[in-house]
Amino acid sequence: MSIISLDKEFVAGTYGRFPVELVSGKGCILTDVNGKEYIDLTSGIGVTSFGIADEAWVQAITAQAMKLQHSSNLYYTEPCAKLAQFLCQKTGMKKVFFCNSGAEANECAIKVARKYSAEKKGAEHYTIITLVNSFHGRTLTTLAATGQDHFHQYFQPLTPGFAYVQANNIAMLEEMVATVKPAAIMFECVQGEGGVLPLNKEFICAAEKLCKEQDIPLIIDEVQTGNGRTGKLYSYMHFGITPDIVSTAKGLGGGLPIGATLMSEKVQSVLGPGDHGSTYGGNPVCSAGALSIMQRLDDAFLAEVQRKSDYVFSALQGAPGIESVTGLGLMIGIQTAKPAKDVVNACIEKGVLALTAKTKVRLLPALNIPMEQLETAIETIKAVCKEETL
Numbered sequence: 001m002s003i004i005s006l007d008k009e010f011v012a013g014t015y016g017r018f019p020v021e022l023v024s025g026k027g028c029i030l031t032d033v034n035g036k037e038y039i040d041l042t043s044g045i046g047v048t049s050f051g052i053a054d055e056a057w058v059q060a061i062t063a064q065a066m067k068l069q070h071s072s073n074l075y076y077t078e079p080c081a082k083l084a085q086f087l088c089q090k091t092g093m094k095k096v097f098f099c100n101s102g103a104e105a106n107e108c109a110i111k112v113a114r115k116y117s118a119e120k121k122g123a124e125h126y127t128i129i130t131l132v133n134s135f136h137g138r139t140l141t142t143l144a145a146t147g148q149d150h151f152h153q154y155f156q157p158l159t160p161g162f163a164y165v166q167a168n169n170i171a172m173l174e175e176m177v178a179t180v181k182p183a184a185i186m187f188e189c190v191q192g193e194g195g196v197l198p199l200n201k202e203f204i205c206a207a208e209k210l211c212k213e214q215d216i217p218l219i220i221d222e223v224q225t226g227n228g229r230t231g232k233l234y235s236y237m238h239f240g241i242t243p244d245i246v247s248t249a250k251g252l253g254g255g256l257p258i259g260a261t262l263m264s265e266k267v268q269s270v271l272g273p274g275d276h277g278s279t280y281g282g283n284p285v286c287s288a289g290a291l292s293i294m295q296r297l298d299d300a301f302l303a304e305v306q307r308k309s310d311y312v313f314s315a316l317q318g319a320p321g322i323e324s325v326t327g328l329g330l331m332i333g334i335q336t337a338k339p340a341k342d343v344v345n346a347c348i349e350k351g352v353l354a355l356t357a358k359t360k361v362r363l364l365p366a367l368n369i370p371m372e373q374l375e376t377a378i379e380t381i382k383a384v385c386k387e388e389t390l
């Protein structure tokens, strides 16, 4: 039986997979079961920050796996403590809670905000204001945070206490803050799953100002935008704001599951013993891998990410069959004249892997993708978009 039919028979049908069986890779080149090679512009949805089988990352995780692969959170381990220190030093945050995914990082952020606001202002201050068209995860609470009705279908009742405002609508945000007794405002600076849409700077700054004035924790979801993806260490750093809580995951681990919730001075003491926990959270192997990734995201490296981003934007903007290009850094959305799914399928044929987000083709290449491979892949996308018929 082929792996594809085996998967179809025994794996829950939650994914619309492409008909490609991947077996190995190196850097940004993936190889399928037939030996066909692909240039990867997906990085496992923004996860393999330094590509496949990156040597420093493999070295970090294998060395740790041979020493101590897991210990539970009843004891102290070095990789977890060092990663937390590194994240705090780079962001000015004061405490980190580790978990295993983006949804869990957001769950923790929401718990911190609710406890902070309940203690400070009263238990009725529980509502988390999020944005229409946002994406925050698949658990019942992070689905509630996700401002897209179609994700909510079939799973009611979701966790109560969420309210949605239109992205970039400052008046609507002010009105919501005045009516719901908020526990937090939470958003992605670039809506990823929503179509790679950066928010306006004015809106981001107005939200921060409201939060500061009214002592409302500001949560920035950096699950997709974080860890160098947008050309800064975290996307909020483009806008000159200081969030109270930052959640991240995806690219943090470079390919092993790890999520983190960063807490500023204001909320650093909210969680006490027993308030939250995770069996795997801060796992030594995942943390050692994450530290190896994070330590390499210095200013010179991030400038390279930005340079590659500039190249992609200028290569694609105005090209035949391409209507618009949006995004920040190496998080790029392309509105194509043809349906995005058709473009992605044609690219697979030609040996390039890309993603979609809503009606767009979405690119999230490894941050260190070699310029030559990036150029070849972008030329392929341009050729596919230009073709009269598919």
Ligand SMILES: *Cc1c(COP(=O)(O)O)cnc(C)c1O
Pocket (backbone or CB within 6 Å): 100, 101, 102, 103, 104, 106, 135, 136, 137, 138, 188, 192, 193, 221, 222, 223, 224, 225, 249, 250
């Ligand atoms: C992917 C994503 C999540 C969910 O992360 P998981 O690791 O799949 O739970 C949450 N927020 C944003 C912005 C994301 O892109």
